[in-house]
Amino acid sequence: MESQVEVRLEGISKSFAGVQALEGVDLTIGKGEIACLAGENGSGKSTLVKILAGVLRPDSGSIEIGGRRYPHLHPIEAVRAGVQVIYQDFSLFPNFTVAENISFNQALSSRRRLVRWREVREVARGALAKVGATIDLDARVEDLAVADKQIVAIARALLQDARLIAMDEPTTALTEREVRALLDIIRRLKRDGVSVLFISHKLREIFAVCDKIAVLRNGRKVADGPGSAFDLASLSLHMLGRRLESHAHSRVGSRGEELMRVERLGRAQQFSDVSFTLHAGEVLGITGLLGSGRTALAKALFGLAPADRGGIALGGRPVRIGSPQEAIALGLGYVPSDRLTEGLFLPQSIGHNIVVGSLDELSSGGLLERERVRGLTEEWVRRLAVRTPDADMPVQSLSGGNQQRVVLARWLARNPRVLVLNGPTVGVDVGSKAEIHDIIARLAAGGMGIIVISDDIPEILAACDRILVMQAGRVVEEVESATVDEDRLAARLAS
Amino acid sequence: MARLFARNETLVTLILLAFCAVTAAIDPHFLSVPTLFDLLRNATVMAIFSVGVLLVLASGGIDVSFTAIAAFAMYVATKAMVALGFGDSMLVAILLAGGIGLLLGLINGFFIATMKLPTMIVTLGTLNAFQGFLLTFVGTALITQVPLGMRSFSRTMLVRMETADGSIVSLPVAFLILVIVATVTGLLLNRTMLGRSIYALGGAPESAARVGVRVVAVQYFIYAYVGALSGIAGIVHGAMARVANPFDLVGLELSVIAAVVLGGARLSGGHGTLFGTLLGVALVVVINNSLITLGIPTTWQNVVTGLLILIGTGLPAFRAKLAAQRAG
Numbered sequence: 001m002e003s004q005v006e007v008r009l010e011g012i013s014k015s016f017a018g019v020q021a022l023e024g025v026d027l028t029i030g031k032g033e034i035a036c037l038a039g040e041n042g043s044g045k046s047t048l049v050k051i052l053a054g055v056l057r058p059d060s061g062s063i064e065i066g067g068r069r070y071p072h073l074h075p076i077e078a079v080r081a082g083v084q085v086i087y088q089d090f091s092l093f094p095n096f097t098v099a100e101n102i103s104f105n106q107a108l109s110s111r112r113r114l115v116r117w118r119e120v121r122e123v124a125r126g127a128l129a130k131v132g133a134t135i136d137l138d139a140r141v142e143d144l145a146v147a148d149k150q151i152v153a154i155a156r157a158l159l160q161d162a163r164l165i166a167m168d169e170p171t172t173a174l175t176e177r178e179v180r181a182l183l184d185i186i187r188r189l190k191r192d193g194v195s196v197l198f199i200s201h202k203l204r205e206i207f208a209v210c211d212k213i214a215v216l217r218n219g220r221k222v223a224d225g226p227g228s229a230f231d232l233a234s235l236s237l238h239m240l241g242r243r244l245e246s247h248a249h250s251r252v253g254s255r256g257e258e259l260m261r262v263e264r265l266g267r268a269q270q271f272s273d274v275s276f277t278l279h280a281g282e283v284l285g286i287t288g289l290l291g292s293g294r295t296a297l298a299k300a301l302f303g304l305a306p307a308d309r310g311g312i313a314l315g316g317r318p319v320r321i322g323s324p325q326e327a328i329a330l331g332l333g334y335v336p337s338d339r340l341t342e343g344l345f346l347p348q349s350i351g352h353n354i355v356v357g358s359l360d361e362l363s364s365g366g367l368l369e370r371e372r373v374r375g376l377t378e379e380w381v382r383r384l385a386v387r388t389p390d391a392d393m394p395v396q397s398l399s400g401g402n403q404q405r406v407v408l409a410r411w412l413a414r415n416p417r418v419l420v421l422n423g424p425t426v427g428v429d430v431g432s433k434a435e436i437h438d439i440i441a442r443l444a445a446g447g448m449g450i451i452v453i454s455d456d457i458p459e460i461l462a463a464c465d466r467i468l469v470m471q472a473g474r475v476v477e478e479v480e481s482a483t484v485d486e487d488r489l490a491a492r493l494a495s
Numbered sequence: 496m497a498r499l500f501a502r503n504e505t506l507v508t509l510i511l512l513a514f515c516a517v518t519a520a521i522d523p524h525f526l527s528v529p530t531l532f533d534l535l536r537n538a539t540v541m542a543i544f545s546v547g548v549l550l551v552l553a554s555g556g557i558d559v560s561f562t563a564i565a566a567f568a569m570y571v572a573t574k575a576m577v578a579l580g581f582g583d584s585m586l587v588a589i590l591l592a593g594g595i596g597l598l599l600g601l602i603n604g605f606f607i608a609t610m611k612l613p614t615m616i617v618t619l620g621t622l623n624a625f626q627g628f629l630l631t632f633v634g635t636a637l638i639t640q641v642p643l644g645m646r647s648f649s650r651t652m653l654v655r656m657e658t659a660d661g662s663i664v665s666l667p668v669a670f671l672i673l674v675i676v677a678t679v680t681g682l683l684l685n686r687t688m689l690g691r692s693i694y695a696l697g698g699a700p701e702s703a704a705r706v707g708v709r710v711v712a713v714q715y716f717i718y719a720y721v722g723a724l725s726g727i728a729g730i731v732h733g734a735m736a737r738v739a740n741p742f743d744l745v746g747l748e749l750s751v752i753a754a755v756v757l758g759g760a761r762l763s764g765g766h767g768t769l770f771g772t773l774l775g776v777a778l779v780v781v782i783n784n785s786l787i788t789l790g791i792p793t794t795w796q797n798v799v800t801g802l803l804i805l806i807g808t809g810l811p812a813f814r815a816k817l818a819a820q821r822a823g
Contacts, residue, residue: 091699091701091702091706092702093694093702095694095697095698095765107688108692109707112688114686115686115687115688
């Protein structure tokens with residue numbers, strides 16, 4: 001069936017500060033077609049969506065929507081042309097009710113001056129009926145579950161006469177059941193003639209719903225065709241550019257003495273009954289969806305939100321970790337997931353950020369020894385290959401991957417025995433990601449015990465020897481990463 | 496039912512009723528028309544201010560300069576009317592003071608909307624600048640002979656009645672100004688897209704800009720509106736006191752913001768209702784009055800108001816934190 005073309009992107013290129021994010025990407029989406037844009041984190045998917053939404057301007061190429069050509073779009077033009085993007089943050093108003101959130105944009109763009117509350121509710125009820133969902137119209141959006149917020153965002157998009165709805169990683173924070181409900185909504189949109197651009201790196205969902213698949217890798221389109229032309233193996237090969245088997249580690253078996261033993265650890269309403277051991281030279285992965293308790297566990301291990309039951313032993317000796325200070329004194333390090341708010345002093349120099357965790361050792365009689373500070377800074381900038389002309393530059397001048405190295409350097413300068421990394425490559429480009437994984441492998445080879453917490457399955461598989469899967473605050477499975485593939489792990493995570 | 500109890504207004508109403516009950520138990524004269532009129536009279540100026548403050552807080556900003564705007568508008572308008580001799584009508588006085596306040600509000604708007612500076616810093620600056628300008632260039636002398644319009648306004652009563660013991664009680668017409676201001680602002684906030692855009696801006700500024708709220712225009716409107724209301728509050732205050740004192744009003748700003756926050760508006764923006772705000776003002780005024788009636792030193796008023804703010808705003812914040820922890 002040759003359907004009418006709704007959206008045609010031709011030769012789209014875009015670079016940021018010398019890094020080529022997209023290079024000559026073509027994409028067509030038919031009316032009522034569900035197209036999937038697949039690719040690893042950092043492959044350029046989000047950049048392409050932002051260009052479609054008019055948020056970013058392409059360096060070259062053209063965009064055609066509903067038969068009209070645009071060299072580039074302005075955000076308002078994109079909305080008028082019928083493009084609606086559902087961002088990961090949904091762009092909702094947390095302080096508004098469901099009804100007002102759904103109808104607000106439409107009222108605004110039709111230049112209404114007055115609000116008729118009865119009409120607001122009717123419009124919202126109609127839009128929710130279109131997606132086949134029932135949500136309390138008077139609930140405040142800040143009180144809704146993530147899945148419901150998403151439905152509100154979709155209902156709102158429909159009101160704007162959307163021809164194309166792009167969803168950026170819509171299933172990241174959803175449970176399996178919620179994902180199924182979302183896929184049903186997407187099929188319903190298709191029936192109503194709305195095109196959908198579904199962006200994901202989760203293979204099962206892609207096959208479940210998509211008519212056509214386009215794969216991006218490092219900013220280039222590497223494959224494009226109907227869903228039936230792909231299978232799991234070929235799709236992952238296109239996404240990764242290599243076979244999944246290459247994840248297997250050669251280091252397995254080289255583990256040393258036991259560094260950490262965690263027994264029946266728990267914290268009220270967050271996680272419970274978590275037990276594991278960590279050996280020297282081992283990389284242990286902990287994975288789970290948002291809300292599975294993975295971050296709460298990480299924080300408990302470092303004393304940020306101490307556990308209230310169970311026990312932790314370090315080197316065979318039971319310890320109590322009630323605060324980050326105690327954790328540091330015991331030889332633990334923690335690299336938070338949001339390095340911007342939890343980790344770095346952005347306007348300060350790279351050097352200051354590295355040594356700030358070691359000030360006690362670097363001072364005598366209350367004064368800092370400048371020579372030793374400089375020596376330590378230079379050593380770590382070199383060892384972690386932080387790309388900067390000068391360690392006196394502010395940290396905010398660095399790219400995401402290099403900022404992450406500075407946080408790592410701070411902890412490594414203290415020589416911890418156990419390092420907890422929470423989402424070590426969130427917001428980091430593909431190249432730096434592989435290098436950070438290399439750094440993790442080298443540190444483990446040097447005898448450190450490392451815990452990597454992440455929901456990025458390829459990352460967990462690539463970096464870890466052993467993986468704990470968490471769900472609803474409990475560890476539901478423990479697997480050797482050599483014996484499991486991405487798809488099985490993804491299924492386990494979501495079930 | 497659960498939703499009713501989750502509302503801040505319910506909590507404030509209960510505290511307010513509790514205070515009234517305790518005071519009434521100790522002072523049998525408390526529950527009477529004279530007391531009610533007294534309270535309304537005392538609350539009028541603060542309530543007009545609080546309506547403006549609500550608008551700013553709802554938009555995610557804060558304004559501490561409104562008392563300086565009020566003093567400036569009141570003093571300059573009075574001085575101009577005395578000097579030029581056109582002060583026979585209170586309506587003219589109100590329009591003049593409101594207009595001066597509006598212009599000063601636009602200055603705030605320029606720095607906040609056009610220059611994108613933080614609202615706290617801008618209004619802290621203009622608070623001092625407006626007052627300094629007033630005292631340096633306009634004058635420091637009290638004007639005790641206020642124009643005729645203001646004097647007759649202060650003598651005009653909305654309600655006048657005789658109590659059982661023969662004394663006259665009355666409610667000044669100034670209260671009507673509050674009713675008009677509150678009604679207009681209530682309609683604005685709840686029935687117009689402009690009002691909803693103000694809340695949208697306070698709830699999620701990024702999203703508001705993304706969906707097409709004209710952020711700059713809305714912010715200019717907010718600070719101009721607050722400026723105009725402040726000017727009106729200032730001239731009403733001057734008329735009721737029958738004196739234009741350029742040192743007056745400044746210093747009240749934090750008590751007004753406190754009353755609005757007590758009424759459910761959040762400093763983080765996006766929340767707050769007109770009804771809650773007026774309840775917050777009522778609570779503060781009743782507390783002050785009750786403490787006087789009960790013979791408790793006036794310095795205690797600040798302690799009690801402070802504690803109420805800690806409880807009234809701390810409790811919901813604490814509950815939200817617990818909920819967030821469970822979700823995380």
